[in-house]
Amino acid sequence: MLAQEKTKCEFNANDENMLYFGCNAFLKKQATSVTKGFNELLHELEHCTDSEQKQKIEEMDEIIDGMNKEEFTSVFSEELSFKIDKMIDEKKLLIENALLLLKHVGYCNTLKGISSGCFNHSKLNKKVQKMIIDENEKKEETDENLLVELCECNIFFNHYFSTELLSICLHCLVKAALKKEKKEKQKEVEIALLALSKIGYNKIDKELYLNEMKEIIQYHREHRNLTYLAHQSTWRFLISRLFQDRSLGQVIMNELHFGRVAVRELEELRGNVDWKRKEEEKEERRKDKKKELVILRWLGTLEEYFLCFKLWNAEFVWLIGSMTRLFRASRDNYGEISEQCFALFKRTTDLKQLKS
Structure with missing residues (x-):
C-alpha cells in the first residue's frame, strides 16, 4: 500500500524497508506478457556474475525495444528506481551494469517521446549526479567511458540541470560525439547526440558547443558517417538553442x-x-x-x-x-x-x- 501512496520518490529510513519488500509484489501486479519477462530477468540479476548480468541486460534491452507506451510506463516506476538503487548498495548489481540498463531505458524513453519522471527525485538519480562530480574531479584518473554513461543517464532522466552538472555533461558528450572517424563507435556517437538533444532549452554559451556541432554536421555532409537518428539529434540540439x-x-x-x-x-x-x-x-x-x-x-x-x-x-x-x-x-x-x-x-x- 505504501508503494502506491508514494508519488515523489521521497522516502525516510522507516519507509525504505517496507517499500523494498513491497516492490516485487507491485511489479508483478503491473505485469503483462511483455513486462513479466522483464521483471523476471530483473529479479535474476541479483544472483548473477558480472558477465551473466551483462547477458541478461542485453535480453532486457530487447524486451524494452518491443514495449508499447503503457508497458514502458508501468515498468519504469519510482519503485523500480528504488529497487535498482538497493541492488547497487547491496552489491547485487554492479554500477556499470546498472548504467548499461539505465542508458538503454533512457535511449528508448527519449526516442519514443515518453515523458517519465520516475527517476527525477530518486536516490538513484542523486547517486548518479554525485558520481559525475566525483569522477570529473579525478582529472587525470577520470574513467572517460564511465563518465560518458553517467552523463547520458543524467540527461536522459532529468529536465533541469545545475550549471556545474550541465557544464560537465555537455563537455563530456560533445567530446564523445566527435569520435566520428571510427565506424564501430557509431552507436556510441548516436547515444551521445541523442542525450544532447534532450537538454532542451537550457541556456548554454555557444562557445561551449557551436564549433564542435558545426564540425560534426560538416563532416557528415562529406562522409555520411552518422545514423539518421544521430544526425537528427545534432540538429535538434542546435535548433533548441x-x-x-x-x-x-x-x-x-x-x-x-x-x-x-x-x-x-x-x-x-x-x-x-x-x-x-x-x-x-x-x-x-x-x-x-x-x-x-x-x-x-x-x-x-x-x-x-x-x-x-x-x-x-x-x-x-x-x-x-x-x-x-x-x-x-x-x-x-x-x-x-x-x-x-x-x-x-x-x-x-x-x-x-x-x-x-
Whole structure:
C-alpha cells in the first residue's frame, strides 16, 4: 500500500524497508506478457556474475525495444528506481551494469517521446549526479567511458540541470560525439547526440558547443558517417538553442543550410519506409518503427524552427513541399505522422498571416 501512496520518490529510513519488500509484489501486479519477462530477468540479476548480468541486460534491452507506451510506463516506476538503487548498495548489481540498463531505458524513453519522471527525485538519480562530480574531479584518473554513461543517464532522466552538472555533461558528450572517424563507435556517437538533444532549452554559451556541432554536421555532409537518428539529434540540439540565442539563426540557415538538410533527410526517410504497410502487419512494420520515430522527431524539430526563426526563403518553400509529400504518403496507415504534418501546415499558415 505504501508503494502506491508514494508519488515523489521521497522516502525516510522507516519507509525504505517496507517499500523494498513491497516492490516485487507491485511489479508483478503491473505485469503483462511483455513486462513479466522483464521483471523476471530483473529479479535474476541479483544472483548473477558480472558477465551473466551483462547477458541478461542485453535480453532486457530487447524486451524494452518491443514495449508499447503503457508497458514502458508501468515498468519504469519510482519503485523500480528504488529497487535498482538497493541492488547497487547491496552489491547485487554492479554500477556499470546498472548504467548499461539505465542508458538503454533512457535511449528508448527519449526516442519514443515518453515523458517519465520516475527517476527525477530518486536516490538513484542523486547517486548518479554525485558520481559525475566525483569522477570529473579525478582529472587525470577520470574513467572517460564511465563518465560518458553517467552523463547520458543524467540527461536522459532529468529536465533541469545545475550549471556545474550541465557544464560537465555537455563537455563530456560533445567530446564523445566527435569520435566520428571510427565506424564501430557509431552507436556510441548516436547515444551521445541523442542525450544532447534532450537538454532542451537550457541556456548554454555557444562557445561551449557551436564549433564542435558545426564540425560534426560538416563532416557528415562529406562522409555520411552518422545514423539518421544521430544526425537528427545534432540538429535538434542546435535548433533548441535558438530559444535563448536568436543570432544562431543565421549560422543555422545561411552557413549550415538547415532547410536544405531537413528536406534531404525527410525525402530519404520517406523513400525508405513502406507506407502501404498496415497496422496489423506488426512484425514487418516494426522494421520501419525507428525510421518512423526519427521522422516524427524531424517534424518536432521543424516546429521549433518555425517558432523561432521565421525566414521565408526558397528553403522554406522546399520544406513545405517535402512535408506535403510526406503527408500524402503517410495519411492512410501512419496517422501520427500525417497529423503532425497537418499541424505543421497550420502552424506555418498562422505564422505567415502574422508576418503579413
